[in-house]
Amino acid sequence: MASLPDNPDALYGDVIMEHYRSPRHRRRLERPDAEAEEFNPFCGDRANLQLQLAKAASKVAVIAGVSAVAEGCSIIQASASLLADGVHGRTVDEASDLSQLFRDLMQGKPLPPVALEELGELSALEVVRQYPVRVKCALLPWVALEEGLRRLNRR
Amino acid sequence: MTTVINTPGIPGRDGSGHPHGLDVIDPHRIRQDFPILRQEVNGKPLVYLDNAATTQKPQAVIDAISNYYLHNNANVHRGVHTLSQRATDDYEAGREAVRRFINAPDANEVIYVRGTTEGLNLVASSYGRRYFKAGDEVIITGMEHHSNIVPWQILGKEIGIRLRVVPFNDDGELLMDQYETMLNDRTRMVSVVHQSNALGTVNPIPEMVELAHARGIHVMVDAAQSVPHMPVDVQALGADFLTFSGHKMYGPTGIGALWGRAELLDDMPPYQSGGEMIRSVTFEETIYNTLPHKFEAGTPDIAGAIGLGAAVEYLESIGMERIAAYEQALLRYGTEKLRDIEGVRLIGTAEEKGGVLSFHMEAAHPHDIGTILDAEGVAVRTGHHCAQPVMARYGIPATVRASLAFYNTTDDIDALVKAIDRVIEVFG
Ligand SMILES: Cc1ncc(COP(=O)(O)O)c(C=O)c1O
Numbered sequence: 315m316a317s318l319p320d321n322p323d324a325l326y327g328d329v330i331m332e333h334y335r336s337p338r339h340r341r342r343l344e345r346p347d348a349e350a351e352e353f354n355p356f357c358g359d360r361a362n363l364q365l366q367l368a369k370a371a372s373k374v375a376v377i378a379g380v381s382a383v384a385e386g387c388s389i390i391q392a393s394a395s396l397l398a399d400g401v402h403g404r405t406v407d408e409a410s411d412l413s414q415l416f417r418d419l420m421q422g423k424p425l426p427p428v429a430l431e432e433l434g435e436l437s438a439l440e441v442v443r444q445y446p447v448r449v450k451c452a453l454l455p456w457v458a459l460e461e462g463l464r465r466l467n468r469r
Numbered sequence: 470m471t472t473v474i475n476t477p478g479i480p481g482r483d484g485s486g487h488p489h490g491l492d493v494i495d496p497h498r499i500r501q502d503f504p505i506l507r508q509e510v511n512g513k514p515l516v517y518l519d520n521a522a523t524t525q526k527p528q529a530v531i532d533a534i535s536n537y538y539l540h541n542n543a544n545v546h547r548g549v550h551t552l553s554q555r556a557t558d559d560y561e562a563g564r565e566a567v568r569r570f571i572n573a574p575d576a577n578e579v580i581y582v583r584g585t586t587e588g589l590n591l592v593a594s595s596y597g598r599r600y601f602k603a604g605d606e607v608i609i610t611g612m613e614h615h616s617n618i619v620p621w622q623i624l625g626k627e628i629g630i631r632l633r634v635v636p637f638n639d640d641g642e643l644l645m646d647q648y649e650t651m652l653n654d655r656t657r658m659v660s661v662v663h664q665s666n667a668l669g670t671v672n673p674i675p676e677m678v679e680l681a682h683a684r685g686i687h688v689m690v691d692a693a694q695s696v697p698h699m700p701v702d703v704q705a706l707g708a709d710f711l712t713f714s715g716h717k718m719y720g721p722t723g724i725g726a727l728w729g730r731a732e733l734l735d736d737m738p739p740y741q742s743g744g745e746m747i748r749s750v751t752f753e754e755t756i757y758n759t760l761p762h763k764f765e766a767g768t769p770d771i772a773g774a775i776g777l778g779a780a781v782e783y784l785e786s787i788g789m790e791r792i793a794a795y796e797q798a799l800l801r802y803g804t805e806k807l808r809d810i811e812g813v814r815l816i817g818t819a820e821e822k823g824g825v826l827s828f829h830m831e832a833a834h835p836h837d838i839g840t841i842l843d844a845e846g847v848a849v850r851t852g853h854h855c856a857q858p859v860m861a862r863y864g865i866p867a868t869v870r871a872s873l874a875f876y877n878t879t880d881d882i883d884a885l886v887k888a889i890d891r892v893i894e895v896f897g
Contacts, residue, residue, distance in 0.1 A: 358866025
């Protein structure tokens, strides 16, 4: 089992605290193309995601609007905010890939440098892996994202 | 060691500046009995404050269990050989110890179960199916553990009984006038928690029993959190059924006891069926065994029962009066300390309460608090404590709960307070 890092506050680094205190993309969308919500009954954590597509001329549609609202601890809130930043402007397929990468990160799969680069600020959540009971907090918004993407694909 | 016993619930201070009662037990001597407490967690001495979830085990309990497996292991009530006789004697000695501990009139009224959950399910299922009919009502309280809600709900769906819930005030005290008006001709059972695991409230069982019995209604008591922390006398309480778990009273997991009045248990159908609970079987007919075996189908948790007996003897050697007085004093110490921290809101402030410090902080979610406390070596429970209706009552998703045992010290409380200060540094 992973032991805790020497600095017990490692979990609460700048990026996580910044996104926890000022989460991005919380404003609700007026006409979302898909919406999905996940709930963890054990702790009351909740994540709700809205997605909106826009198609530039002769191009694949991209996620032009995203709203992520999470209730719960710092980790779920930071994760939701970073997720929203991360998928904004991506195609559905790219967002799916990002989600898979993030899961790999949380499951401790070794990632090549280009993958870490792809994750960008999201890689700040890697520290959560050292607190196994908190991994599900970080993943909850992503479960909602995956459901939202499935709904977009089914349209 | 002094023999003075202070009355629980009466605040006061001695010359040392500590509340009265802390001197009735020497926790440092007690801690010698609990090997697990001698360890570091995350580089800090372990501060174990999750006793309402489960308690640690003294050496005497660990030894009793290993002694059974090392020397006496055999099935009970089955063989004439020496080991079987020894195992049976020790298994039944555990039952007698439990009887004595709760002052039950007869050891045959003590049924071994897996724990409180099974005790509650047994009564709901066996008593409920026997006596309830559509339209009947069962009264519980708003502070029940899920295990005293769901079995009745399931019966409700099957038979059509209605669950009535006694509300409580902001301090976590039952509204007794509402309880009184809920009792009516349709009420078939009152099932109530003695001490709330989420709030610490100690409910007025004798008063509730008296009101119920005046109408001929039976009362079941969930004593999971009371039996380990105060003297519990089933005859003084007046209840009809009472159940508790071994693992919350310094004994092993997987064992507990249900006590019930013989005349009620005799009349109830078996809960499970198989070996041990049978007197004679032909393919046409089965004659059930007498109490308590009627309710103990199959090979029981023999080692668990022996461990439970050892836990009872260990607690008796210290004395439940003293344990209660000490934990009350520690609770007062902790309550004062936590009240002094700005941003900490205590959830559960009943006049009569046991060693539970449940709290909420606006600045940080319970998960975050739990993680920081763990990094400081402080083990607490965060979550809804299997009492979601209680959380809903206070409009919060979860609390942080520090729960006390007599091996805890004022140093443990101070470590908790220091760890909460860290939370405020990070999140404040
Ligand atoms: C008040 C109360 N009732 C019932 C239970 C269930 O006990 P067990 O899980 O040992 O069956 C608990 C334990 O959490 C409890 O605190």
